[in-house]
Amino acid sequence: MKEVKPTTIKEIAKKLKISPSTVSRALNDHPSIGLVTTMRVKNMAKELNYEPNQTAIFFKQRKTFTIGVVLPSLSEPFFSSAISEIENVASDHKYTVIMGQSLDDAERELHILKTFKSHRVDGVLMSIGKNTRDFEFITKLKEAGIPIVFFDCVPAIPDVNKVECNLSTGMAEAIDAFVERGHQKIALINGPELLFASAERKNAFVSALSRNKISFDEKYIVHTDLTSKSNEDAMNILCSLADRPSAVISFNDFVTLDIMKCARERGLILNQDIHFISYANYPLWQYMENPPMGSIEQFPGEQGKKAAEILFSILNNKGEALPAAHFVLKSRLIMK
Amino acid sequence: MKEVKPTTIKEIAKKLKISPSTVSRALNDHPSIGLVTTMRVKNMAKELNYEPNQTAIFFKQRKTFTIGVVLPSLSEPFFSSAISEIENVASDHKYTVIMGQSLDDAERELHILKTFKSHRVDGVLMSIGKNTRDFEFITKLKEAGIPIVFFDCVPAIPDVNKVECNLSTGMAEAIDAFVERGHQKIALINGPELLFASAERKNAFVSALSRNKISFDEKYIVHTDLTSKSNEDAMNILCSLADRPSAVISFNDFVTLDIMKCARERGLILNQDIHFISYANYPLWQYMENPPMGSIEQFPGEQGKKAAEILFSILNNKGEALPAAHFVLKSRLIMK
C-alpha cells in the first residue's frame, strides 16, 4: 500500500497558479478574496482531498482546540458519565478531548498535567484525586495561560473555577424522608475521617437531625475505609447496638451494596427491618429487586457539562479575565 | 496575573552562548555532545523551567505520540473499562489518548476519524457503531499511513487488524451449564435480526444445542430491538408458550434486567421457575440478591488492552508492514 502524502496548500496553489497565501485566505473565507477564486480554491481542495495539517496550524496559532481532562478513573461510571458529557460539549465547540486518569496518584496527576501543558492544550478540566495535597500546579497553569476548571472533587482554595455538588441538600432531604416515615434512629456510615467529603456529610447529617429535633447520638456515626471488609464491620457495629438504627445513610453506593448484603445475611428484611439511602455513584438501583429507599444524586454528567461550559466561556473570552466561577449544584434525594 | 511565555531552546542557547542545535541535541542526549555541555544545558533548562513545545515537535517530526480512540459511547461501563485499559497502555508507551464517541452515528464516526486524521494521530483504535456500513475510511487511513486496530465491534472485512471476542465459546458453556442442571427447554432472546452479533449468537446457540442432542425448536428464539418494551414483549411471548422455557439466554444484561423484572411480575420465582444467563455488558450482578445464574463475559478491558498492544507493536515496527493481526478472545461463562 503506497502511502499518499497529504496535500498541502502549496500544491493547491501550484495547480491553480496562484500564491499559497491566497489559497490559505480562500480556505479561511477571508473577505478580501474574490468569490470566484475562493470557489476555485475550495473545489480544487476537495478534488485533491486536502485536509489541513492541524499540527502546523496548532504550532502557528499557538492554539490547539484541544482540552485536557484529568480524572481519578475512567472506568467508574460516575466519571465516565461526566466525560461523556464533556466530550459532547467539546465536540459542539469543535474541540477535541485528551484525557488522563490519575488513579488517585498525585504524581501521576502532575505528570498528566505536564503532558497536557507541553501539548499546549487550551484548557483543562479536572477532578482531583484523593491524595492531592499540593496545588502549586494551579499557579503554573495560570502562568502558562491555561485556564482550569475543577469539578466534583475540587480543591478548597479561593479564586479557582469550580463546579461542585452541595452534599448537604441531599442529606437534608434524606433525613426528612426518613423522619416522615417515622424513623428516629438514623445512622450514618461515613467515609474515612480525614476526607473532606466525610466532614461535609457529617455536618449535614448533624444539622439535618437537629432541624428535625432529633438529638444527635455519636454512636450512630461509624466510619469505613471503603473496603468491603470495613463496610461490613461498620454495619456489624450498628447492628449490634442495643438500639439498632432502622435507617442508614451511607457514604456511597458501594458501601450500601456491601451493607445491604450484610443486613440480609444477618436475617434482616430489607426495606422493612432496615432502610437505606446512599450517595449515588453507581447507577444500578433501578434494576434491583430490593433497592434502597432512595439515593442522593450528585449529577456527575451535569457537573462535567457545566464545567466544560464554564471552560469554553473562558476560552471564548480570552483577554478579559473573568472572575473565578464557582457553581454549586444541589445534591438531591431521588426516591426509588 | 502576568502570563509567562514559555522558554524556548533559543533562549537557553543565548544564555549559554552556544547554538540552538547544540541545546537541542543536548536535551535529547545526543551522543556526540560533550558531557559537560549536556549538563550545562540541562541545568539551564531546569533553571529556566524549559518545557519543550510539543506542538512544534509534532509538526517537525510528523509524529504526535497521540492515538485516537473511537467508541460508540463513553458512558457505558463496557466501553469505559476498555478505554481505561487503553489509557493505561498508552500511558506506558508515553502516548496520549484523544477520544470521540460516535453514539452509533455513522456520520459522526467519520467526522471523528477525519478530525483524528488532521490531528495527525499516530494510530487509531476503534469499536464501530451499529450503523456503520461503509468501510472506505479504512483505505483512507491506510493511505495516510495511520494504522487502525478494531476491537469488540469489528468490521467483517479481511486484512484489518482486529481484536474480538468469540461469542460461541461462552454460549456453548452456557448451554452446557443449563443442560447439566437438567434444563431442556432453553430459549434465546436475541437482538435485531440483521445484526451480525445476533447471527453469531444464533449459530452458536443452535450448534451448542445439537451438540447436547437437544432438538432445536424455532419458537424458542425470539427477537428484541433492545428497547425495554420490546424486551418485555419478547419475554411475554416465551412465557405464553405452552412449553414455557425454563432457561433463557439473552442478548445482553440490559435485556436480562428487563426480562427478569417481567418474569417477577408474572409471578415466576427467579432462579427456580426460570433461569437466566446473558452476555455481559453491565457489571452489576455481583451485587444482586437474585442474580442470573451466570453471565457470558466478553472482557472489554482485555480487548482494549490487546488492541492497544497490537497498535503499539505496529507503531514500533514502522517500515516493515506486519500482516494483519486478528486476535480472538474466548467469551466465557462466569457463574454467580
Place this chain on the structure above:
DNA sequence: CTGTTAGCGCCTTCAC
C-alpha cells in the same frame, strides 16, 4: 564535538 543553514505547513504582515 559544535555551529550554520534550511525547512516542516501554515498564516500574516507588508507591499503592490
Place this chain on the structure above:
DNA sequence: GTGAAGGCGCTAACAG
C-alpha cells in the same frame, strides 16, 4: 484582490 517574504520552535542535514 493578490503576491512575496518571514517566522512560529524545533531538528537534521551539512559543514567544519
